[in-house]
Amino acid sequence: MRTPASIESLSADDARAEHARLGAEIAAHDIAYHQNDAPTVSDAEYDALRRRFDALEKAFPDLARAASPARQVGAAPAQKFAKVRHVVPMLSLGNVFDEAEVEDFVERVRRFLGMPADAPLAFTAEPKIDGLSCSLRYEHGELVQAATRGDGFEGEDVTANVRTVGEIPHKLRGHAPAVLEVRGEIYMTHADFAALNERQAREGDKLFANPRNAAAGSLRQLDSAITAGRPLHFFAYAWGEVSNMPADTQHGMVEAFAKYGLPTNPRMKLCHGARDMIAVFNALGDDRARLGYDIDGVVYKVDDLALQARLGFVSRAPRWAVAHKFPAEQATTVLRDIEIQVGRTGALTPVAKLEPVTVGGVVVSNATLHNEDEIARKDIRVGDTVVVQRAGDVIPQIVRVIEERRPAHAPKYAFPHVCPACGSAAIREIDEKTGEADVVRRCTGGLVCPAQAVERLKHFCSRNALDIEGLGDKQIEFFYEKGLVKTPADIFTLEARDKASLTKIENYDGFGKVSTRNLFAAIEARRSVELNRFIFALGIRRIGETNARRLARHFGDFAALRATARAAAAPDSEARAEINNIGGVGDVVAEAVADFFAEPHNEEVLDRLLEQVTPTPMEAIATDSPVAGKTVVFTGALERMTREEAKARAERLGAKVAGSVSKKTDILVAGPGAGSKLAKAAEAGVRVMTEEEWLALIGA
DNA sequence: TCCCCTCGAGTTCA
DNA sequence: CTCGAGGGGA
Numbered sequence: 261m262r263t264p265a266s267i268e269s270l271s272a273d274d275a276r277a278e279h280a281r282l283g284a285e286i287a288a289h290d291i292a293y294h295q296n297d298a299p300t301v302s303d304a305e306y307d308a309l310r311r312r313f314d315a316l317e318k319a320f321p322d323l324a325r326a327a328s329p330a331r332q333v334g335a336a337p338a339q340k341f342a343k344v345r346h347v348v349p350m351l352s353l354g355n356v357f358d359e360a361e362v363e364d365f366v367e368r369v370r371r372f373l374g375m376p377a378d379a380p381l382a383f384t385a386e387p388k389i390d391g392l393s394c395s396l397r398y399e400h401g402e403l404v405q406a407a408t409r410g411d412g413f414e415g416e417d418v419t420a421n422v423r424t425v426g427e428i429p430h431k432l433r434g435h436a437p438a439v440l441e442v443r444g445e446i447y448m449t450h451a452d453f454a455a456l457n458e459r460q461a462r463e464g465d466k467l468f469a470n471p472r473n474a475a476a477g478s479l480r481q482l483d484s485a486i487t488a489g490r491p492l493h494f495f496a497y498a499w500g501e502v503s504n505m506p507a508d509t510q511h512g513m514v515e516a517f518a519k520y521g522l523p524t525n526p527r528m529k530l531c532h533g534a535r536d537m538i539a540v541f542n543a544l545g546d547d548r549a550r551l552g553y554d555i556d557g558v559v560y561k562v563d564d565l566a567l568q569a570r571l572g573f574v575s576r577a578p579r580w581a582v583a584h585k586f587p588a589e590q591a592t593t594v595l596r597d598i599e600i601q602v603g604r605t606g607a608l609t610p611v612a613k614l615e616p617v618t619v620g621g622v623v624v625s626n627a628t629l630h631n632e633d634e635i636a637r638k639d640i641r642v643g644d645t646v647v648v649q650r651a652g653d654v655i656p657q658i659v660r661v662i663e664e665r666r667p668a669h670a671p672k673y674a675f676p677h678v679c680p681a682c683g684s685a686a687i688r689e690i691d692e693k694t695g696e697a698d699v700v701r702r703c704t705g706g707l708v709c710p711a712q713a714v715e716r717l718k719h720f721c722s723r724n725a726l727d728i729e730g731l732g733d734k735q736i737e738f739f740y741e742k743g744l745v746k747t748p749a750d751i752f753t754l755e756a757r758d759k760a761s762l763t764k765i766e767n768y769d770g771f772g773k774v775s776t777r778n779l780f781a782a783i784e785a786r787r788s789v790e791l792n793r794f795i796f797a798l799g800i801r802r803i804g805e806t807n808a809r810r811l812a813r814h815f816g817d818f819a820a821l822r823a824t825a826r827a828a829a830a831p832d833s834e835a836r837a838e839i840n841n842i843g844g845v846g847d848v849v850a851e852a853v854a855d856f857f858a859e860p861h862n863e864e865v866l867d868r869l870l871e872q873v874t875p876t877p878m879e880a881i882a883t884d885s886p887v888a889g890k891t892v893v894f895t896g897a898l899e900r901m902t903r904e905e906a907k908a909r910a911e912r913l914g915a916k917v918a919g920s921v922s923k924k925t926d927i928l929v930a931g932p933g934a935g936s937k938l939a940k941a942a943e944a945g946v947r948v949m950t951e952e953e954w955l956a957l958i959g960a
Numbered sequence: 961t962c963c964c965c966t967c968g969a970g971t972t973c974a
Numbered sequence: 975c976t977c978g979a980g981g982g983g984a
Contacts, residue, residue: 601970601971603969603970604969604970605968605969605970607969607970609969609970609971611971622972622973622974623973624972624973625973626971626972626973627971627972628970628971628972628976630970630971630976630977631977650972650973655971655972655973655975655976656972656973657976699977699978700969700970700978801968802967802968802969802979802980803968804967804968804969805967805968806966806967806968807967807968843981843982844966844967844980844981844982845980845981846980846981846982847980847981848979848980848981849980849981
């Protein structure tokens with residue numbers, strides 16, 4: 261943790277700079293906390309910022325007179341928008357970036373539906389508006405609620421503000437369904453954006469970086485009178501809950517929206533195949549600057565809603581739609597330095613420190629360089645002028661170096677061969693089989709490397725692991741530096757040691773009585789933790805959330821895992837085979853588990869940790885569906901769905917889909933033309949059913 | 961043996 | 975979110 265310079269030693273200029281920086285930071289946290297209800301820092305960190313800020317103002321009274329953002333927001337009522345749960349989630353779209361990928365998408369859809377290449381299949385293509393998604397709920401034609409997208413499952417109630425948007429009807433025309441949730445994009449036009457920023461500048465208010473931010477900022481006003489003064493627009497293109505569907509196609513639905521008096525985008529086209537879709541994409545690309553509002557690509561959707569339903573979703577994105585994005589916006593800037601970060605596993609990751617530059621409406625000052633080879637491949641050197649882009653979405657990357665602008669004598673970047681944190685050798689492991697070097701260079705310091713130790717502690721406390729509130733990255737770094745927490749077990753003895761100590765935590769900068777008490781309470785609350793979280797928290801190489809769950813499910817309790825893993829040190833041991841036989845766990849993962857428990861230091865750390873924490877049995881997996889936990893095999897021709905579709909569906913219901921029949925199989929779904937698997941099932945005593953029976957079983 | 965998909969690990973900025 | 979690699983099916 262950075263220790264701030266003492267206030268008395270600051271020059272007036274430095275004080276002003278820090279005051280401004282802190283003010284902005286506090287304001288941002290206030291917004292996150294009050295309006296988004298999603299704190300970005302712990303209370304302790306916030307308190308520390310606030311204290312430092314107040315101390316600065318006390319020491320430099322001049323600063324206090326300037327209107328500071330921190331005061332404005334901090335003083336604002338702790339009012340916020342109510343939460344709205346989306347009954348039908350507002351999901352995101354997959355992206356494609358070139359014509360070949362558009363063709364792949366069409367191909368994928370056909371394959372999934374089992375459609376031959378010559379069967380007609382229509383898609384809609386429409387501009388992807390760069391605004392913010394919004395869900396409008398109409399009941400009996402009346403606008404009753406409007407909500408932002410939020411995280412897709414829960415948004416914020418912005419009804420009052422949406423009512424001020426002239427284009428959005430308060431009452432639908434014609435015979436709309438009794439319940440109709442219309443979804444679309446709220447956006448601001450280029451002209452309105454320019455005028456708004458001009459007005460903001462005149463009145464000394466803050467300027468918006470781009471129309472999307474301006475639209476978002478306008479919609480999220482707590483005072484809807486302000487929103488009313490902002491020119492917002494809307495395009496309807498999707499829906500959530502609908503009591504009875506007015507159409508059975510995507511374009512039919514949008515036409516219905518238009519009939520009800522909702523604005524819809526005039527550039528939506530019906531396409532038959534990839535060639536049509538790409539033509540729409542190119543036409544919109546050409547007209548992009550003339551549309552008058554920002555678009556960042558084109559969205560393609562399968563037109564037939566029945567087909568959409570069959571295609572369903574992969575994780576959080578529909579299989580029946582994609583966004584075809586325009587090439588990312590680029591900017592050039594100077595690479596000031598290359599910083600090497602050390603991760604939990606010792607991986608050295610280079611990060612480019614850039615001269616701040618605006619790309620696509622946000623200021624970028626860091627970009628990942630991924631690894632040593634990447635730097636070499638692009639021949640990136642400190643001092644280079646580089647082209648930066650925000651690919652498809654958010655994460656900035658360095659596209660290339662502009663060699664003509666390289667400073668004379670700039671040396672090739674030499675990737676360090678020692679760990680910057682502990683000085684141990686950093687090596688690239690050689691794969692035994694292929695003889696190839698690993699892409700990542702790793703610090704060999706392992707247990708002595710402070711950077712790795714800190715990262716392991718952060719991982720241990722992180723949200724999907726122990727999830728200890730109030731013990732964020734900053735606090736962990738602080739406790740580690742003070743020597744108070746070296747290994748996970750130390751976290752749980754922190755309070756006892758603090759009681760016995762003369763230098764109390766609550767007296768340190770950044771902590772206080774309240775936040776210290778909260779921290780201790782949060783730690784106490786985690787003395788028992790689900791087994792899968794516990795295993796994940798250990799930070800065993802190759803054991804992420806999923807593998808931790810697999811281990812937890814297989815072994816049931818930690819002692820069993822530990823005993824087997826200890827016995828698994830030898831590659832050909834029975835114990836190793838047991839781990840290896842867990843579905844989804846192979847040789848490499850099994851070896852990683854064995855290695856972890858073979859390390860005496862880890863055993864020691866575990867012994868101490870287990871004195872403090874009790875792993876509890878894992879939460880049972882959902883058993884709502886009649887096939888949850890069952891292993892299913894599909895064979896023969898399926899008539900109502902393709903193999904892939906059947907598989908996806910069964911997995912959604914908690915079943916495991918295997919490829920061949922064994923005694924572990926619970927159900928064999930056999931269509932016409934089933935062969936050897938039927939015989940095998942009979943032999944193994946596996947229950948056999950038809951596709952119809954299967955569908956009835958899962959309630960389809 | 962190859963290919964596809966899933967999982968792990970690392971990272972950005974608001 | 976992306977990249978690379980592990981796992982397992984074809």
